[in-house]
Amino acid sequence: MNKVFISKVACVTALGSGADRLWQELLAGKSGIRPLSRFSCDNYVSNLGAVIADLVAPADHSGHDDLLNRLADQIGPVPGASRLLVASTKGEIDRLESACRAGQKLPAAVLFAPLLDKIAKRFGLDDCGTNINAACASSTIALARGAALIAHGQADSVLVYAADLLSEFVFSGFSSLQALSPDPARPFDAGRQGLNLGEAGAALLLTNEAGAGDAPLARIAGWGAANDAHHVTAPARDGSGLILASTEALQRAGIDTSAVAAISAHGTGTPYNDAMELTAFATIFGDHLPPLHGIKGSIGHTLGAAGAIEAIIAGYSLAQQQIPGTVGCTTPEEAGQGQVSSSGREISGQYLLSTNSGFGGINGALVLQGVL
Structure with missing residues (x-):
């Protein structure tokens, strides 16, 4: 099979634009979680979120x-023959919300069809694109799908574009589930109360070895995916789906657990998710659990974009041989003591496991290998 490389990346989060900037902000322990002003939070269990402060959305x-324009400018030209995989859970939900508030009617297709067309045209792609909606594991599954296309010779390059906005519609849903934290999220902390939603976008160009250039990220x-078939929102307490997805990814990479230098975890900050992970x-790892971390205490839970951004940071972690601290984790859960910390730490090795889990029991896992 062909080797698959992450050749070019771009991202925008509540901590700013660009992968280099995000990496530095994470190392510095910064957080973009703030009180929200985009809509009233009076009827919700939290008023916190991580938004892109200068995001422009004209009437x-x-x-x-x-x-889209920011990400396209960052990543630069991509091959026009690239396949396009989009990962978004709600697409242009802000347009639908605005129309509903104004008493207007819009076709259901407003959520995704125009977005796919815009992305393909902005990047000059022949492929009209496919949206992969696997809840919070969307972009991890999209990266896995893109990698499979290249590995089996069905594509030379794949553009994975992942983005979700922080909308009142989604915020109200998480609030009704009592999943939001009234305070800044504390992933893997013994006192965690829930998650904070965020918004972000990322673009990753996957290529075969011939198209990887001189400096691919990773x-x-x-890769692996599995469903625990347990509950519509809650994960299986035994982690069966995540175990299957991670084991599949490790087997496909041809490595055993001892080769994994670190884990980039989903780490939402909810009691059930973090305990399950x-x-x-x-x-999976027995008594040899490697260091693990999560970045949602810094940029919030960015839903469809989460796995893509975490894959970018995983590439940086392998290149720099360090992982950022888990912001908010001051008193680690007992099972994570000694392995997860609010402070960054050095790692040693070529491989990193990055995982995400979502509503509906979906679990996705990637094994990334450093190239420097």
């Missing part, structure tokens, strides 16, 4: 337009 347009060595990792 009758979506904030995705501004986000290689996608393995720690249970799964203990099953």
